[in-house]
Amino acid sequence: MELDNIDMKLLRLLQADASLSNKALSYHLNKSIAAVHERVKKLKANGYIKRTVAILDRKKVGIDLISFSQVFLKAHTAEVLNEFEREVAKFPEVMECYQMAGSYDFMLRIATKDMEAYHMFLRHKLAVLPQVNTVQTYFVLSETKSETAYPI
Numbered sequence: 006m007e008l009d010n011i012d013m014k015l016l017r018l019l020q021a022d023a024s025l026s027n028k029a030l031s032y033h034l035n036k037s038i039a040a041v042h043e044r045v046k047k048l049k050a051n052g053y054i055k056r057t058v059a060i061l062d063r064k065k066v067g068i069d070l071i072s073f074s075q076v077f078l079k080a081h082t083a084e085v086l087n088e089f090e091r092e093v094a095k096f097p098e099v100m101e102c103y104q105m106a107g108s109y110d111f112m113l114r115i116a117t118k119d120m121e122a123y124h125m126f127l128r129h130k131l132a133v134l135p136q137v138n139t140v141q142t143y144f145v146l147s148e149t150k151s152e153t154a155y156p157i
């Protein structure tokens with residue numbers, strides 16, 4: 006599927022506010038409601054729109070600590086990498102997990118209630134994974150920018 010200018014504008018609108026109705030989208034795009042509905046359906050079917058979510062205020066729901074952990078593994082075989090990814094994906098505290106090139110293997114973004122919750126997560130979940138050699142964690146002091154929309 007090749008995206009045209011209307012599709013791109015539609016995706017930008019939905020990234021900014023996924024709760025916009027087809028009627029509101031049709032107004033912004035100068036297209037019929039039915040045409041917008043079909044475009045959204047096609048974008049979802051082709052994987053451009055993975056899911057629609059509500060973005061919460063983390064502090065209002067009790068998530069006061071964000072940290073980034075660099076994880077060094079004991080080995081780098083496909084089996085070890087795959088097993089680590091499977092296990093870490095099960096942890097609700099891990100918001101993002103990226104395999105990295107460079108001096109460490111994975112970067113995790115971790116969200117917890119507080120330092121004690123992070124400590125429990127590290128001690129009883131992450132550090133006990135058999136693939137993990139070392140974890141270095143950096144704690145967020147302040148958040149200057151946090152975007153969910155890609156610059157398309």
